[in-house]
Amino acid sequence: MPGFEVIGKEEEKEILEVLKRKTLFRYEFDEQRQGIYKVEEFEKEFAGYCGVSHALAVSSGTAALRVALAALGIGPGDEVITQGFTFVATWEAIFDAGAIPVFAEIDDTLCLDPADIQKRVSERTKAIIPVHMCGSQAGIVEIMEEADRLNIPVIEDTAQACGGKLKGKALGSFGKMGTFSFDSVKTLTTGEGGMVITNDKDMFIRASEYHDHGHDHDPNVGRGLEKRSFIGLNYRMMELQGALGLAQLKKLDNVILARQRENKLRIKEALAGIDQISFRSIPDPQGDIASFLIFFLPTEEKAKAFNSVLTEEGCPTVYWYDNTWHYYERWEHLLASKTLIRSGYPFRTESGEPRCAYEAASLPKTAKLLSLCLTIPININMEEQIPKILKAIEKAEKAL
Numbered sequence: 001m002p003g004f005e006v007i008g009k010e011e012e013k014e015i016l017e018v019l020k021r022k023t024l025f026r027y028e029f030d031e032q033r034q035g036i037y038k039v040e041e042f043e044k045e046f047a048g049y050c051g052v053s054h055a056l057a058v059s060s061g062t063a064a065l066r067v068a069l070a071a072l073g074i075g076p077g078d079e080v081i082t083q084g085f086t087f088v089a090t091w092e093a094i095f096d097a098g099a100i101p102v103f104a105e106i107d108d109t110l111c112l113d114p115a116d117i118q119k120r121v122s123e124r125t126k127a128i129i130p131v132h133m134c135g136s137q138a139g140i141v142e143i144m145e146e147a148d149r150l151n152i153p154v155i156e157d158t159a160q161a162c163g164g165k166l167k168g169k170a171l172g173s174f175g176k177m178g179t180f181s182f183d184s185v186k187t188l189t190t191g192e193g194g195m196v197i198t199n200d201k202d203m204f205i206r207a208s209e210y211h212d213h214g215h216d217h218d219p220n221v222g223r224g225l226e227k228r229s230f231i232g233l234n235y236r237m238m239e240l241q242g243a244l245g246l247a248q249l250k251k252l253d254n255v256i257l258a259r260q261r262e263n264k265l266r267i268k269e270a271l272a273g274i275d276q277i278s279f280r281s282i283p284d285p286q287g288d289i290a291s292f293l294i295f296f297l298p299t300e301e302k303a304k305a306f307n308s309v310l311t312e313e314g315c316p317t318v319y320w321y322d323n324t325w326h327y328y329e330r331w332e333h334l335l336a337s338k339t340l341i342r343s344g345y346p347f348r349t350e351s352g353e354p355r356c357a358y359e360a361a362s363l364p365k366t367a368k369l370l371s372l373c374l375t376i377p378i379n380i381n382m383e384e385q386i387p388k389i390l391k392a393i394e395k396a397e398k399a400l
């Protein structure tokens, strides 16, 4: 998963170009920067990589979601459908926009179940956010068909699947907008950072202005004289991040993804020999970024038994069912309506009336799937680790 493993001379060179010119801001300083615009260049390269016409770099993956929601005009009175297996940021951004997250089931891709969308739709639904979880594709073609039928825009949360494709088309480029994270543990990292991509020029302009305090980015006047069409906020990326992004993007396919795919294959082959194990459904295995290897055991008891042997034997394993950051039933602050806001907003209205509430048992299909699945995170450099993992798998098989 993590691009930090391959940080080297290329990143140093890019960073030094910025430091030598003392230009940390993505805008202005035209003379001082001598033609070096790292964030802008990163945006262009990233848009080209994803095959879209526009990319906007932002300060984080959470910011990318927030900015995309703002561009779509999502706010109070609206509902946004997303899945109950994702990182908390997906629904935090929805709340932050003033809208209400509505959680839907996942299917055996471990991403949004297209068949569950209709059940969660209301006349207030103004967006759907499927999440390409753990490096692989959601059933995005089916999700888009359903969303188009309902005439609801899609934002693809691609924070965990940068570089992923479906039949050659970049994940994040199917919906109205796609969002990415480049945080410290992501496949392509800039420390903190994110990106919004779109083919819709209007959405891009709205996103770009919103993320920069509403600046209209008029090329004919200085920044101080620019006008504003609406209020915004600051979600800008800085030049050092843009520099890192450029170096990392060059390594994405041939180094990061290539090595992850090799490593995943070696471990998967060992698991494939165990007849009680089945694998997560991946709509297009060639486009999987191979940052996680996810498999199912036939019962929860067997998943737990397999997990404890793997863990004891030094194989890093994630049991998402117990994970407090990614799974609906473990988001205790959400389920208990915890907020810093005095009125109880967003769970209560300004006047203290109930506004939305979340019950633990409302996603039984998600619960069942996660209770059966185990995950081995895949890194770039695993030469020493892999023999240990293969041994652990051999031992764990005996626990079944």
Ligand SMILES: Cc1ncc(COP(=O)(O)O)c(C=O)c1O
Pocket: 060, 061, 062, 063, 086, 087, 089, 090, 131, 157, 159, 160, 180, 181, 182, 183, 192, 193, 194
């Ligand atoms: C699915 C998903 N969405 C959004 C984010 C937020 O990204 P960031 O950490 O850059 O804010 C993450 C981060 O892990 C994520 O996994």
